[in-house]
Amino acid sequence: MLEFHSTIQTQFSSHPVPDISHYNQSTFDELFEIANIAQEINLKAQVLLVIGVGGSFLGARAVIDALTPYFKTDAYGVEVIYAGQNMSGAYLNQLLKYLDTKEIYVNVISKSGSTMEPALAFRVVKQYMEQRYGIESKLRIIVTTDAEKGILKEVADKEGYRRFVIPSEVGGRYSIFTPVGLLPIAAAGIDIQAFIDGAKQAECDLSNENLEQNPAYQYAFSRYELYKKGYSVELLASFEPRLNKLHEWWKQLFGESEGKEYKGLYPSTVNYSTDLHAIGQFIQEGSRIMFETLIHFEEVEADTEIPFTLDDMDGLNYLAGRSMNAINATSKDGVALAHEEGDVPVMKIVLPKLDAYHVGYLMFFFMKACVISATLLEVNPFDQPGVEAYKQKMVELLKKDALVIQK
Numbered sequence: 024m025l026e027f028h029s030t031i032q033t034q035f036s037s038h039p040v041p042d043i044s045h046y047n048q049s050t051f052d053e054l055f056e057i058a059n060i061a062q063e064i065n066l067k068a069q070v071l072l073v074i075g076v077g078g079s080f081l082g083a084r085a086v087i088d089a090l091t092p093y094f095k096t097d098a099y100g101v102e103v104i105y106a107g108q109n110m111s112g113a114y115l116n117q118l119l120k121y122l123d124t125k126e127i128y129v130n131v132i133s134k135s136g137s138t139m140e141p142a143l144a145f146r147v148v149k150q151y152m153e154q155r156y157g158i159e160s161k162l163r164i165i166v167t168t169d170a171e172k173g174i175l176k177e178v179a180d181k182e183g184y185r186r187f188v189i190p191s192e193v194g195g196r197y198s199i200f201t202p203v204g205l206l207p208i209a210a211a212g213i214d215i216q217a218f219i220d221g222a223k224q225a226e227c228d229l230s231n232e233n234l235e236q237n238p239a240y241q242y243a244f245s246r247y248e249l250y251k252k253g254y255s256v257e258l259l260a261s262f263e264p265r266l267n268k269l270h271e272w273w274k275q276l277f278g279e280s281e282g283k284e285y286k287g288l289y290p291s292t293v294n295y296s297t298d299l300h301a302i303g304q305f306i307q308e309g310s311r312i313m314f315e316t317l318i319h320f321e322e323v324e325a326d327t328e329i330p331f332t333l334d335d336m337d338g339l340n341y342l343a344g345r346s347m348n349a350i351n352a353t354s355k356d357g358v359a360l361a362h363e364e365g366d367v368p369v370m371k372i373v374l375p376k377l378d379a380y381h382v383g384y385l386m387f388f389f390m391k392a393c394v395i396s397a398t399l400l401e402v403n404p405f406d407q408p409g410v411e412a413y414k415q416k417m418v419e420l421l422k423k424d425a426l427v428i429q430k
């Protein structure tokens with residue numbers, strides 16, 4: 024199913040890690056409701072605006088980008104766009120102008136219900152929806168938040184918005200298999216049952232107690248071995264541009280889970296072959312601080328054949344008739360060889376096909392490996408105390424500014 028290749032020598036030891044099987048446990052009723060609302064959104068809207076930040080949007084965006092066409096036509100699911108993931112006034116201003124041209128639904132997602140970026144965006148968008156749709160805005164806004172607490176839950180109850188629950192024991196960056204990820208993904212036209220099934224299979228395969236046959240343990244132990252040798256950066260690399268947002272999700276998952284108590288690998292990402300022409304030089308010959316993890320899907324659904332030309336002016340006839348995806352795959356092997364020769368350790372994660380099932384499998388694999396990795400480092404995989412520091416400082420400054428303005 025998922026193959027992990029690495030030449031790094033590791034010593035496996037029995038290693039108890041927290042169980043995360045409950046991270047993929049949507050009930051039949053919940054999935055049914057998600058499917059119904061996704062259908063309603065597709066009937067009544069052209070755009071679903073997802074408002075959220077961090078774990079409340081990175082996973083959905085990752086899956087939607089990975090599994091929808093590069094150039095979308097109307098035949099595909101609703102267009103999913105995002106707000107509340109930054110604090111750019113220009114972004115929000117232009118977004119509202121774009122929304123004016125479309126029929127829209129909004130899914131506001133926040134576990135705490137009080138994160139500044141989505142809260143500000145929602146305040147603006149809520150007013151916009153009320154002015155544009157009146158009472159119907161109540162139907163067109165869907166809230167995903169904690170079951171019991173938080174300002175967003177209070178707003179949802181007061182306004183009568185439909186509401187999905189983020190289970191309290193599931194942290195944001197582990198929430199892709201809850202309504203946080205599933206509603207936007209379903210609205211985008213992706214088969215959420217296949218996505219969940221892939222994760223369930225991963226959960227089953229990766230609970231293999233023979234650690235040497237368990238790719239999640241192999242990956243976690245290999246990167247830990249390299250960390251102990253002094254490597255400080257892991258470069259996650261793919262060869263399909265539509266995986267760029269999956270990289271972003273992975274970055275938060277590993278960065279927030281491991282980067283504490285002055286420990287952890289810095290998670291960085293590249294997309295090949297584009298980045299070979301930008302950062303390839305550094306990887307090959309710069310500071311020896313990094314190792315590389317390549318993700319490869321053996322089958323990608325669309326391809327292009329290189330045509331034969333009579334004049335062969337560009338000298339590329341030797342590739343005529345070859346598939347572009349096959350050439351891309353060969354470039355992956357070339358990259359691995361070159362980087363290994365340049366003393367960059369390379370690990371490979373190979374999956375059979377880029378589809379909902381295998382993306383679900385891969386994301387659960389990363390979640391499991393991340394929990395193992397963090398416990399090897401002896402840090403808590405589920406908290407993020409350092410992020411609070413930034414939030415507190417920002418709010419202090421904003422309150423100070425507000426006092427100055429009032430005076």
Ligand SMILES: O=P(O)(O)OC[C@H]1O[C@H](O)[C@H](O)[C@@H](O)[C@@H]1O
Binds near residue numbers: 141279
């Ligand atoms: O879902 P929310 O409570 O709005 O949180 C969104 C994000 O906020 C913070 O930045 C945390 O560090 C993230 O882990 C979290 O995913």
